Amino acid sequence: MKVWTLHLGLIVVLFAAQFWLSPYHSTNLARIMVLAVFAMGYNLAFGYTGLLSLGHALFFAAGMYGAGLPAQLWGVTAGPALILGILAGGGMAAAVGLLALRTAGVSFMIVTLMFAQAGYLAILYFAAVTGGDEGFTLPAAARSIAGLDLSSDTPRFLAALTLFAVGLLVSLALVRSPFGRSMVAIRENEERSRMLGLNPFTVKLVALVLSGLYAGAAGAAYGILFGYAGASFATIQYSILPMLYVLLGGAGTILGPFLGAALMFALIEVASGVTSAYLFLVGAALVALVLFAPRGILGTIRERWAKWLP
Amino acid sequence: MASVIEMPLIRTRDLTLHFGGLRAVDGVDFTLGSGDIHALIGPNGAGKTTFVGLLAGRRMPQSGQIFLAGEDITRLPAHARVRKGIAYTFQITSIFPRLTVFDNVAIAVQTHGTKDLSTRTRAALARVGLDGLQAQEAQTLSYGHQRLLELAMGLALRPRVLILDEPTQGLAASEIEGFKSLVRSLVPEVTVLLIEHNMEVVMDIATRITVLNFGQVLATGTPAEIRASPAVQEAYLGA
Numbered sequence: 001m002k003v004w005t006l007h008l009g010l011i012v013v014l015f016a017a018q019f020w021l022s023p024y025h026s027t028n029l030a031r032i033m034v035l036a037v038f039a040m041g042y043n044l045a046f047g048y049t050g051l052l053s054l055g056h057a058l059f060f061a062a063g064m065y066g067a068g069l070p071a072q073l074w075g076v077t078a079g080p081a082l083i084l085g086i087l088a089g090g091g092m093a094a095a096v097g098l099l100a101l102r103t104a105g106v107s108f109m110i111v112t113l114m115f116a117q118a119g120y121l122a123i124l125y126f127a128a129v130t131g132g133d134e135g136f137t138l139p140a141a142a143r144s145i146a147g148l149d150l151s152s153d154t155p156r157f158l159a160a161l162t163l164f165a166v167g168l169l170v171s172l173a174l175v176r177s178p179f180g181r182s183m184v185a186i187r188e189n190e191e192r193s194r195m196l197g198l199n200p201f202t203v204k205l206v207a208l209v210l211s212g213l214y215a216g217a218a219g220a221a222y223g224i225l226f227g228y229a230g231a232s233f234a235t236i237q238y239s240i241l242p243m244l245y246v247l248l249g250g251a252g253t254i255l256g257p258f259l260g261a262a263l264m265f266a267l268i269e270v271a272s273g274v275t276s277a278y279l280f281l282v283g284a285a286l287v288a289l290v291l292f293a294p295r296g297i298l299g300t301i302r303e304r305w306a307k308w309l310p
Numbered sequence: 311m312a313s314v315i316e317m318p319l320i321r322t323r324d325l326t327l328h329f330g331g332l333r334a335v336d337g338v339d340f341t342l343g344s345g346d347i348h349a350l351i352g353p354n355g356a357g358k359t360t361f362v363g364l365l366a367g368r369r370m371p372q373s374g375q376i377f378l379a380g381e382d383i384t385r386l387p388a389h390a391r392v393r394k395g396i397a398y399t400f401q402i403t404s405i406f407p408r409l410t411v412f413d414n415v416a417i418a419v420q421t422h423g424t425k426d427l428s429t430r431t432r433a434a435l436a437r438v439g440l441d442g443l444q445a446q447e448a449q450t451l452s453y454g455h456q457r458l459l460e461l462a463m464g465l466a467l468r469p470r471v472l473i474l475d476e477p478t479q480g481l482a483a484s485e486i487e488g489f490k491s492l493v494r495s496l497v498p499e500v501t502v503l504l505i506e507h508n509m510e511v512v513m514d515i516a517t518r519i520t521v522l523n524f525g526q527v528l529a530t531g532t533p534a535e536i537r538a539s540p541a542v543q544e545a546y547l548g549a
């Protein structure tokens with residue numbers, strides 16, 4: 001009860017926010033919500049299942065190009081493009097998982113990193129189709145859904161909010177389901193889980209695919225809502241970002257990814273106004289976080305005061 | 311005499327696992343009769359933990375075979391053996407320390423589906439007397455309670471065979487009494503394979519005993535037969 005009130009309450013607050021935020025800030029909030037969906041996906045793999053991936057940019061980019069290329073090449077519209085993007089993210093995660101999940105720990109980090117790097121290079125290599133470094137802007141047809149123009153502020157905000165709300169509630173339900181318990185069991189003690197009848201490979205693969213579906217949805221939505229697909233979204237930076245969001249907000253908490261994305265966004269915004277070396281400030285903030293609140297903000301709050309936080 | 315029709319629940323043939331030159335399990339032929347409380351004894355380093363690890367699928371043998379009710383399970387992965395009814399509890403307590411007592415057991419319960427999950431979980435906890443502590447984080451339990459939790463996780467799997475690796479180690483005398491009656495209450499629905507150093511417990515509850523030494527079976531028989539065996543006396547009970 002308390003749990004649902006909190007999460008539905010957040011969605012209501014975000015909905016209301018568009019009425020008192022400036023267009024500039026509500027566009028930023030739309031961006032944050034889409035990136036939070038990416039981070040929620042990352043959190044399912046890393047926060048709940050313990051899979052430390054350095055390759056999620058690949059799934060994000062798969063979603064972005066999985067939606068953007070059909071729109072560009074064949075005039076697919078926003079709705080179907082989004083679905084294609086989600087499937088591309090999940091499919092890519094399945095393919096990577098089948099190979100990478102034979103490893104664990106540091107090897108898993110390296111293997112996922114290599115896959116993502118290969119994906120990035122592939123985007124550059126097939127520049128004739130993907131636009132390479134330059135990328136491409138999405139055609140207008142791909143940016144409207146049910147007659148709403150997603151390139152204008154209000155529909156864009158509502159689309160981002162809808163995606164965010166669905167992502168949030170699905171991950172809440174998932175984490176509180178028996179499968180969510182299996183994911184956490186694998187994270188906490190894989191050997192014991194195995195001796196309780198869980199197949200670690202299967203659980204991890206499903207978790208990674210779910211994670212990839214989220215990343216794909218976020219990548220597709222980012223392309224559709226902001227109108228651009230480019231190779232920069234496939235770089236290592238986009239594998240690190242969701243990890244930072246999750247670590248900051250609290251790995252293995254439902255609201256952590258959103259909180260982390262919002263705070264990091266604000267931090268960069270403020271820091272880049274103060275100094276051109278803003279990444280230094282961001283780095284310093286992260287070091288402080290790891291030293292003083294290694295469980296992230298919500299992880300610490302849960303540990304100290306609110307055990308009931310999912 | 312064992313009847314011809316009654317098939318042993320577990321049988322191994324020439325089961326072998328060497329660690330380099332060390333013969334941890336060395337050509338073991340072993341039979342576990344259905345409904346028994348079968349104790350596996352032997353000095354430290356005799357290969358007991360390694361042997362039951364082979365039965366449970368934690369390790370794969372270098373040679374030999376394992377049969378569960380006649381079916382060859384030698385190459386089956388551990389999680390599949392659990393689903394076929396082999397439950398394993400660890401010599402060194404292995405639980406999910408940061409999860410609640412309830413969740414620890416629920417993970418085991420949901421192996422057999424999620425219907426009536428919380429009822430079945432509470433029933434397994436009640437069986438070992440931990441039902442009052444279900445909301446606690448497992449790491450806050452006393453050592454004895456953690457051993458009981460481990461046992462509840464095993465029982466929650468509704469196993470045909472429950473393998474217990476030194477379950478009474480570190481328990482207080484009163485807790486050992488409770489443990490003995492709990493194990494007795496499990497048979498014959500559940501067959502128990504028990505590694506145990508406490509000879510009082512062994513002689514009290516075991517219906518059969520196998521003695522392992524240097525990875526090989528030294529003797530097997532009823533408690534009376536084992537007590538009377540000169541080979542065992544010399545090698546193990548010696549003192």
Ligand SMILES: Nc1ncnc2c1ncn2[C@@H]1O[C@H](COP(=O)(O)OP(=O)(O)O)[C@@H](O)[C@H]1O
Pocket residue numbers: 329332334352353354355356357358359360361
């Ligand atoms: N993973 C391993 N690698 C190498 N040697 C091992 C390993 N596990 C156990 N051993 C050795 O195998 C022998 C049998 O060990 P174990 O099965 O634990 O004996 P027990 O349970 O009877 O005390 C011991 O000498 C032990 O040191």
Ligand SMILES: [Mg+2]
Pocket residue numbers: 358359360401
């Ligand atoms: Mg041992």
